[in-house]
Amino acid sequence: MGEKRIYDMIVVGGGPAGYTAALYAVRAGLDTLVLEKFSAGGQMGQTQVIDNYPGFEEGVNGFDLAERMRQQAERFGAKTIYAEVERADLAAFPKALQTSEGKFHARTVVIATGANPRELGVEEEAALVGRGVAYCAACDGMFYKGKTVAVVGGGNTAAEDALLLSRIAKKVIFIHRRDTLRAAKVYRDPLLRMENVEFHWNSRVERLLHQDNLTGAVLRDLNTGKRVSISCDGLFVSIGRKPATELVAGQLILDPGGYIQADETTRTSLPGVFAVGDVRTKPLRQVVTAVADGAVAVQMAEEYLAQLSEI
Numbered sequence: 001m002g003e004k005r006i007y008d009m010i011v012v013g014g015g016p017a018g019y020t021a022a023l024y025a026v027r028a029g030l031d032t033l034v035l036e037k038f039s040a041g042g043q044m045g046q047t048q049v050i051d052n053y054p055g056f057e058e059g060v061n062g063f064d065l066a067e068r069m070r071q072q073a074e075r076f077g078a079k080t081i082y083a084e085v086e087r088a089d090l091a092a093f094p095k096a097l098q099t100s101e102g103k104f105h106a107r108t109v110v111i112a113t114g115a116n117p118r119e120l121g122v123e124e125e126a127a128l129v130g131r132g133v134a135y136c137a138a139c140d141g142m143f144y145k146g147k148t149v150a151v152v153g154g155g156n157t158a159a160e161d162a163l164l165l166s167r168i169a170k171k172v173i174f175i176h177r178r179d180t181l182r183a184a185k186v187y188r189d190p191l192l193r194m195e196n197v198e199f200h201w202n203s204r205v206e207r208l209l210h211q212d213n214l215t216g217a218v219l220r221d222l223n224t225g226k227r228v229s230i231s232c233d234g235l236f237v238s239i240g241r242k243p244a245t246e247l248v249a250g251q252l253i254l255d256p257g258g259y260i261q262a263d264e265t266t267r268t269s270l271p272g273v274f275a276v277g278d279v280r281t282k283p284l285r286q287v288v289t290a291v292a293d294g295a296v297a298v299q300m301a302e303e304y305l306a307q308l309s310e311i
């Protein structure tokens, strides 16, 4: 397919951040294309119920919300092409994106490719997502009010998740493969003081136990090899995320975690390139923060385009 035309903005990734950028861009009169490799919504599209996005008192299905965001942007003229961006020349003018459907060009590019949670890698993990296995305590914690949950990890996110869950759940079982927490003191100390948190050090989840829903897990002690079974209603995997930055590695400055270095302005190290949503350095990765970035990026892109036209 490919096109000779030069768009004002190409958005790479059709999650909430990408479609919000597209919505604001077309409403600002920018000729805008979204390139999405699977389907609208990204991670949000795979989420059964989103209970913390304002305006939906009964919660909202992630796929429905994604479709609404896409349709809203397209109502004002945004165009979507389903294609995977395979290579990008972001320093060129116009910026060039080589995709599975040919080459596209734009004056500005918004990177909205997200970040995926790292998985434990145990059997049946994927099948149990939404039936006990979860990756986001802020998103799914309330489903386990008064129940028993396990948290796997040892860094700041795991400690933060366990602290949050300890205020919601009856009991939290904290599973870490080492004998001490890597988490910062600000999370570590309060967590170690919580009375409803039980620690399993030097332990790895070997198997998930379930009927229809998760019922527990088998842990293996990494020092002794001894196995124990734990009972839990939910298991939160908090072992980090993998930002989708392969496309821009070597072109944009990344932070030590591999996220695109961009502050509240969403500006990256290259003029005319903006990073929005989960893929950029930020303290909270949620739908509400992703959509906020999308709006800000367009404001910044308009400033950039105005400077270009003065040259």
Ligand SMILES: Cc1cc2nc3c(=O)[nH]c(=O)nc-3n(C[C@H](O)[C@H](O)[C@H](O)COP(=O)(O)OP(=O)(O)OC[C@H]3O[C@@H](n4cnc5c(N)ncnc54)[C@H](O)[C@@H]3O)c2cc1C
Pocket: 012, 013, 014, 015, 016, 017, 018, 035, 036, 037, 038, 039, 040, 041, 042, 043, 044, 045, 047, 049, 050, 051, 052, 053, 083, 084, 085, 086, 112, 113, 114, 115, 117, 134, 135, 136, 138, 139, 140, 244, 247, 276, 277, 278, 279, 285, 286, 287, 288, 290
């Ligand atoms: C299980 C789970 C439950 C969650 N629950 C909630 C919740 O209840 N509330 C909440 O606020 N947040 C929740 N989140 C977090 C939320 O989904 C994310 O913060 C949000 O989706 C980030 O939006 P994004 O647009 O930055 O990225 P994403 O949603 O990850 O979208 C990125 C998009 O980019 C596309 N893409 C990537 N690379 C390319 C490429 N090379 N070419 C073309 N397209 C590409 C992907 O296919 C994807 O569609 C949850 C996350 C998970 C994993």
